[in-house]
Amino acid sequence: MAVTKAASLADDLVARFEERIDRGAMPPGSRFPTEREITEDFGVSRTVVREAFARLAARGLLVSRRGSGAYVADGARFRAFQVTAEEVAEIDDVLRLLEMRIALEVEMAGLAAERRTDSDLAAIRAALAAMDDSRDVDASIAADAAFHAAIARATGNDYYVRFTDFLGVRLVPSRRLYLHANDPATHRRYARAINRDHEAIHAAILARDPAAARRAARRHMTTSLKRYRALRDAGAALRDPDGALSA
Structure with a gap:
């Protein structure tokens, strides 16, 4: 199945935030930028941002707080060890x-x-x-x-x-x-x-x-x-x- 442009952009966004979390630039408990801030800074649509946030949440890196926004999960620095084929x-x-x-x-x-x-x-x-x-x-x-x-x-x-x-x-x-x-x-x-x-x-x-x-x-x-x-x-x-x- 072909990878859509939106999916590719979401992949890139996920990788950027994962890198920031891994090197400590976004420690556990810190707030993610808002959807609007990300669309302006990265030049992507809100659909792409929401897809990236969903993937980050699925990986245990992001938690959403109603009325407050998205935050780096407390256990984000201690997620399962991975080595991918890529x-x-x-x-x-x-x-x-x-x-x-x-x-x-x-x-x-x-x-x-x-x-x-x-x-x-x-x-x-x-x-x-x-x-x-x-x-x-x-x-x-x-x-x-x-x-x-x-x-x-x-x-x-x-x-x-x-x-x-x-x-x-x-x-x-x-x-x-x-x-x-x-x-x-x-x-x-x-x-x-x-x-x-x-x-x-x-x-x-x-x-x-x-x-x-x-x-x-x-x-x-x-x-x-x-x-x-x-x-x-x-x-x-x-x-x-x-x-x-x-x-």
Whole structure:
């Protein structure tokens, strides 16, 4: 569905107010400009302003007080953490995301080694087998995501599961950077390299060795960082040939 001009203008207005709130220029409890002030300052219609206010309210950033106006919500600075697909637009963005994931993946692997059950091990092995059997990019992406999700569940900590689900395959750096030609031989080499890392993590979790699991997870994530740094240094772009962000 095409984006209307009004919707695009509302998007821009929402982004402007979110930026002001995030940097503290509009602290919780402060009053939003009136509709009239915004239409004059930004050159938009009242329809656009009302649409932007509705979106800000839906995100928990704005509260309306009858007869008084619109105010920044008390919890606006503490809204849920988000990383959208649009934010992961360049290799440097992916590198920052991977740096964050190192701490997450390392600790998940250690806890999984301490707490895993037989069903957790079965799920991890199933993901390993799926990666080994994968014959195309989409299958390897799904197997990779399933492996990390199984480790998250093995921690026994639902917050790890929820955060891993939030990251999802759309934010896991795209294997298409290596495989967009979909060459079967290239795909097999890459899938095997990933699975060697995964198998080392699985072996440590199986042995109930938290220290070894953390080391294996750190090696795995550090290797991913090195790959993407090499791509950045080579001037590779994080977009498919048609311009769409890789999933």
